[in-house]
Amino acid sequence: MILGPSVPAEAPTHVRAIMFATYARLGMLFNSEPSFGETRVCPALGVRANDVVVIVSFTGMVKGHVLLGMSRPTACAVAATLLMEEPAEFDDMTRSAVAEVANIVAGGCATSLHQEGYEAAITVPSVITGEQVEVSWPNLFVIETSIVLPAGEVELAVGLQVGDA
């Protein structure tokens, strides 16, 4: 684990912007610098995303998705940390909290993309629960990494395609 994102040299500018925006937004949200694992480029591969998956999509010049994956206990810990309460059972408030974390990360990404000249808007988050959910984004440039937050470890995957507005 290292402080800050490790971005592969072959990663496009907009991917780099997204990784650093994620780092900044999570740092602000949890009031603590997140640690990033190795960043892997995995075109067309399924992203193993654990038991709770949140996806926010981009529309506009940049099309694609940001995914956060985590275990149910980590999702509960994320909600508890942000609400400054004791961890509770996985419930609708937990879903709402992890959805908002993804929304904030994706919002930061959209803002950074704008600064790089790419206009993008974000969709409302989708929360998917299951067991070791796998998500595939064929035809997208996909990178994934793990991030250690005060509430536990989460998987981050970003799949993007840069097109016309």
Add this chain to the structure above:
Amino acid sequence: MPKVLIVDDAAFMRTMLRKVLTDEGFECVEAANGHEALARYAEGRPDVVTLDITMPEMDGLEVLKALRKADETARVVMCSAMGQETLILDAIRAGAVDFIVKPFKADRVRAAMAKAMTKAPV
């Protein structure tokens, strides 16, 4: 007691804002989407509205314009995860008093509410 209408599709975010605003002495009313926000506003005429942008059905900018059309004195503070300059300018031009980018600190919310409360009705 001043009243604030918190508009956000995320229950978690409404809870976070409610905690800060209740401590500041506001009576809080909540709405989970734009249509509900317009109905709640018409019912209770809150002193201030906090308004998310990325929401299903109506987005926050549409809600802002509808609120200001219904009541040109409506005092609205936008609260969004997106912080593009163009978006902020669009919101200010449409009549928003302030624009908070999530994640927010309590002090930033307090400052925005103070600004909204001291703004004279148009």
